[in-house]
Amino acid sequence: MSRLIRAEFLKLRTTQVWFWLLLATVALGAAIAIGALAANGVKKEKDVPYIFATSNTAAIVVLVLGVLGITTEYRYQTITPTVLGTPSRWAIVSAKLITFALAGLGYAIACLAVQLAIAVPWLSAKNIDFDLGQPDLRRSLLGLPLVFVLYAALGIGLGALLRNQILTIVLTLVFLLVVQNIIAAIPGIRHAWNYLPAGATTTILYPHDAGGPGDIPPTSVGAAVAILVLWSLLPAVAGATFTMNRDIT
Amino acid sequence: MIRLIRAEFLKLRTTQVWFWLLMATIAVSGLLIVAQIAPSDGVRRADQVPDMFASSSTVDIVVFVLGVLAVTTEFRYQTITPAVLQTPSRWAIVTAKMITYAIVGVIYALVAVVTQLAVAVPWLDAKNVDVEFGNGAVQHSIIGVFAVVALYGIVGLGVGALLRNQIVAVVVGLLFLLVLENVTLAIPGVRHAWPYLPNGASAAIINTGDTHVTDGVYLISTAGGVLVLVLWAVIPAIAGAAFTMNRDIT
Numbered sequence: 001m002s003r004l005i006r007a008e009f010l011k012l013r014t015t016q017v018w019f020w021l022l023l024a025t026v027a028l029g030a031a032i033a034i035g036a037l038a039a040n041g042v043k044k045e046k047d048v049p050y051i052f053a054t055s056n057t058a059a060i061v062v063l064v065l066g067v068l069g070i071t072t073e074y075r076y077q078t079i080t081p082t083v084l085g086t087p088s089r090w091a092i093v094s095a096k097l098i099t100f101a102l103a104g105l106g107y108a109i110a111c112l113a114v115q116l117a118i119a120v121p122w123l124s125a126k127n128i129d130f131d132l133g134q135p136d137l138r139r140s141l142l143g144l145p146l147v148f149v150l151y152a153a154l155g156i157g158l159g160a161l162l163r164n165q166i167l168t169i170v171l172t173l174v175f176l177l178v179v180q181n182i183i184a185a186i187p188g189i190r191h192a193w194n195y196l197p198a199g200a201t202t203t204i205l206y207p208h209d210a211g212g213p214g215d216i217p218p219t220s221v222g223a224a225v226a227i228l229v230l231w232s233l234l235p236a237v238a239g240a241t242f243t244m245n246r247d248i249t
Numbered sequence: 250m251i252r253l254i255r256a257e258f259l260k261l262r263t264t265q266v267w268f269w270l271l272m273a274t275i276a277v278s279g280l281l282i283v284a285q286i287a288p289s290d291g292v293r294r295a296d297q298v299p300d301m302f303a304s305s306s307t308v309d310i311v312v313f314v315l316g317v318l319a320v321t322t323e324f325r326y327q328t329i330t331p332a333v334l335q336t337p338s339r340w341a342i343v344t345a346k347m348i349t350y351a352i353v354g355v356i357y358a359l360v361a362v363v364t365q366l367a368v369a370v371p372w373l374d375a376k377n378v379d380v381e382f383g384n385g386a387v388q389h390s391i392i393g394v395f396a397v398v399a400l401y402g403i404v405g406l407g408v409g410a411l412l413r414n415q416i417v418a419v420v421v422g423l424l425f426l427l428v429l430e431n432v433t434l435a436i437p438g439v440r441h442a443w444p445y446l447p448n449g450a451s452a453a454i455i456n457t458g459d460t461h462v463t464d465g466v467y468l469i470s471t472a473g474g475v476l477v478l479v480l481w482a483v484i485p486a487i488a489g490a491a492f493t494m495n496r497d498i499t
Contacts, residue, residue, distance in 0.1 A: 028428070035435030039464075057428050064420055075416075166325075166415055170314055173420075177427040178277065178307055185284035 004086060004095035011078075012069070012103060021065045022107060028058040029111035033118045037126075045129045046207070049140040051119050053205035055111060056144065059151040060176060062107050066100045066155020067172060070239075071165035079248055089160075093240040096156050097233075104152030108145035136207040139221070143204040146225070153232035154197065160239025163246075184216070191216060197231050200224040253336060253345035257319075260328075261353065266318055273311045274357050278364040281305040286372050295379045298369075299390035299457035305365050306394045306451055309401040310426055312357045316350050316405025317422055320489070321415035329498055343410050343490040347403055347482075354402030358395045365394070386457055389471075393455030396475065403482035404447060410489025413496075434463065444469050450477035 012018050036042055036051045070093075073079040086092050123130050132138060155172075162168040176197065184193040193199040193216055203224035219227070261267050285301045286292050292301045320343075323329040336342050370380050381387055405422065412418040430448045434440050443449045443466055452462070453474030460468040469477065 024424070028432070031429075031432045031436065035432050038437045039435050041435075057432075060424070060428065068416070166318070166419060169416060169419055170423075173423045173427070174273070174277075174310065177423070178310065179280070182277075182280045182284045185288055186280070187287050187289065190288075 001091065001095060001098075004091060005099050008069075008095050008099035012099065015072075017065065017068055017072070018103070021061050022110060025058045025061045025107050025111050026114050028061060029055045029115050030118060032057065033115045037119060037122045042123070042126075042128065045131060045134065046136070048119075048123065048128065048130060048134070049136040049205075049207055052112070052115060052137075052140040052144055053207075055115060056147055056201050056205055058111055059144075059147050059201070060173070062104045062148050063151040063155040063172065063176070064169065065103065065107070066152040066157075067159040067168050068165070069096055069100050069152075069156055070159035071163060071168055074163050074248075075165045077248075083248070089240040089244040093156065093160050093236050093244070096160075097153050097236055100152040100156050101149045104149040105145055107152075108148035111148070112141065112144060140205050140207075147201050147204060147228070150228045150232045151197075153236065154228075157232055157235030157237075157239060161235040161243055163239075163243055194219050194224075195227055197228060200227040200231070204228070250341070250345060250348075253341060254349050257345050257349035261319075261349070264322075266315070266322070267353075270311055270315045271357065271360065274308055274361050275364050277308045277311060278305060278361045279368050281307060282365050282368040282372075286369065286376075292373065293376065293378060295381055295384075298373070298378070298380055299384075299386040301369065302365065302387075302390040302394050303452075303455045303457050305361075306397045306455055308361050309398045309451065310423065312354055312361075312398050313401040313405040313422060313426065314419060315353070315357070316402040316407075317409040317418045318415070319346050319350055319406050320409035321413060321418050324413050324498070325415045327498075333498070339490040339494040343406075343486050343494070346406055346410075347486060350402040350406045351399070354399040357402065358398035361398050362391060362395045366391075390455055390457050393471070397451040397454050397478070400475070400478045400482065401447075403486070404478065407482045407485035407489065411485040411493055413489075413493055434466070437464070440464070440466050445477055447478060447481050450474040450481065454478065 032055045033051050036054060042048060042051060073082055082092060083089070086095075120130055130137075132141075158172055159165075159168050162171070180193070180196050180198040183196065184190050184198075194203070199216070200219075201224075203218040204221055208218055218224070282301065282305055285304060292298065323332055332342060333339070336345075373380055408422050409415075409418050412421065426447060430443065430446050433446065434443045440463070443462065444453060449462075449468065451474065453460075453468040454471055456468055456471055456474070462468060468474070
């Protein structure tokens with residue numbers, strides 16, 4: 001397994017996509033922090049967690065990284081030598097999950113480092129305390145790496161399940177950025193929002209008196225983590241069991 | 250040129266993507282209306298109707314994807330090789346695609362608007378909300394949604410011609426439209442550029458009366474919005490035809 005993981009890192013390191021998506025993650029994180037601070041959205045100490053919670057949008061970029069992690073193999077047919085070398089789809093998907101979870105962690109650290117470099121001096125200039133003792137702030141700072149890691153794994157899982165690169169990307173982005181918001185507005189099914197990636201992410205990162213749409217009461221943070229873990233593992237299991245065993249054309 | 254356009258329609262008709270994206274257009278259009286009428290604090294008064302249609306223009310991203318795929322799928326499956334062997338002029342290829350996808354955009358926009366009306370009108374009628382088709386704001390919002398959805402096809406086409414790489418064009422395009430533009434709107438100073446970005450231009454086209462967006466940011470005029478959106482389609486397409494599409498095809 002450690003050889004497979006090393007092979008996955010080699011694949012990741014020797015193509016360009018990690019660099020551009022890292023740049024996109026960091027730029028998006030920086031823009032979000034600047035937007036929150038410059039627009040006077042942050043006025044009090046208890047607004048500080050929002051700067052970091054809002055940057056969960058940058059996790060979408062890490063999700064794209066995960067999706068590409070597996071679909072690019074199908075796209076450029078490198079999947080053929082990969083499965084010849086490692087016939088077990090479980091082994092391949094597990095190695096990719098571990099590799100991209102670690103990559104997601106790296107991206108989260110880079111994103112947070114840039115955000116902190118922007119936010120800490122700026123907050124100090126505004127005379128707003130950056131108090132790490134504040135539980136909501138701690139949760140948003142620690143939750144962000146977790147969310148990035150799980151989104152990277154979700155990307156791998158969706159890629160394993162759907163295999164087709166462009167189909168996976170379009171479906172995933174439209175679902176995450178459009179359909180989830182629609183679901184949150186429709187009575188009857190709107191309470192399902194808590195069990196979608198957006199709802200779980202919001203519960204993990206945001207202070208609990210705000211964040212979710214309207215009057216949907218959030219689940220507990222533990223439950224939200226469990227929901228997001230299931231989201232990131234179930235598609236991977238389905239992919240490794242079913243779709244990845246189909247003929248490769 | 251007529252032959253090239255007919256060839257483009259043939260390419261589109263004989264692959265599956267038009268069907269699935271048409272289904273997506275219908276589904277997203279319908280759901281967007283449901284999401285605005287169904288909640289207990291949803292649309293209940295006649296004066297909320299224009300905003301309801303305006304908010305349903307998000308379906309434009311489906312047509313955007315269709316446009317992006319128009320050029321990039323040719324590079325993806327290397328059908329671009331026979332295409333440029335037959336028609337060496339990149340200008341002719343891009344122009345034919347532009348005309349084709351302008352027409353296709355109109356058809357998708359028509360489907361989107363008809364779906365929205367089919368969901369909204371009987372439902373609002375049952376709730377005793379009058380959809381006043383004679384009202385200027387209602388007309389403006391419906392025609393606006395139609396125009397925006399129709400134009401996003403060629404915006405996508407321009408982006409595809411410029412970037413060529415399918416996955417790059419789709420990821421960059423969707424993240425720009427759905428994430429980055431909202432971030433832009435949040436940053437003081439930079440937010441004044443927003444009315445000239447695609448979403449700002451769409452908002453200007455649909456404009457339901459209130460042109461104030463936020464903190465000193467105002468929408469441009471409807472005609473200006475159409476012009477800006479057309480430029481977002483034409484400028485990348487020209488750059489694509491003049492530069493990137495002339496690069497070696499590997």
